[in-house]
Amino acid sequence: MAPRTPLTGVVLLVRSAEYGAAVRQYDSVMAALPMRVRGNSMLPTLVEGDWVMVVPGSEVATGDIAVIDYAGTRVVHRVISRRRLVESGDGPGVARAFRLEQVVGRVVAVSRQGSTLDLTTARARIGGRLRARRSQVRLAVGRLGRISTGARGGRQAQVTL
Numbered sequence: 001m002a003p004r005t006p007l008t009g010v011v012l013l014v015r016s017a018e019y020g021a022a023v024r025q026y027d028s029v030m031a032a033l034p035m036r037v038r039g040n041s042m043l044p045t046l047v048e049g050d051w052v053m054v055v056p057g058s059e060v061a062t063g064d065i066a067v068i069d070y071a072g073t074r075v076v077h078r079v080i081s082r083r084r085l086v087e088s089g090d091g092p093g094v095a096r097a098f099r100l101e102q103v104v105g106r107v108v109a110v111s112r113q114g115s116t117l118d119l120t121t122a123r124a125r126i127g128g129r130l131r132a133r134r135s136q137v138r139l140a141v142g143r144l145g146r147i148s149t150g151a152r153g154g155r156q157a158q159v160t161l
Helices: 010-014 021-025 121-139
Strands: 033-038 051-056 065-070 073-080 086-088 096-099 103-112 113-118 158-160
Touching: 021 033, 021 086, 051 065, 073 121
Parallel strands: none
Antiparallel strands: 033 051, 033 158, 051 103, 065 073, 065 103, 073 086, 086 096, 103 113
């Protein structure tokens, strides 16, 4: 098990009554980093203003929601192919290739208006894989667009501390 290092953001989150439930679910709280979502590319899964708990340096799998760093911009998207290293938002948009070293971490929980969704449960992981499969099919039939390796326009979901 990796050593736990205290993060200032986690301390702030623990002290906040609104988001305390998200933190209490995990015994490795000191390894999780809270981030706030901006943008709408992950609708309906994530909405602007949601808090996500990110485990830095985590291994990602197909269906996981990951925070990926693109030249200083941290984007939160679903991994639609771990084998080909492709990510996309849950809403309409373009798939984009990424490198493993760009992965900041994996989202393990979402907190919205006082309620928390644990993304590590079997049900949530199956749902994530189904959403990834839907994006793969949309990509195959051309409704999602091509796999992009560059910047794209639009209001993609980003995270901030």
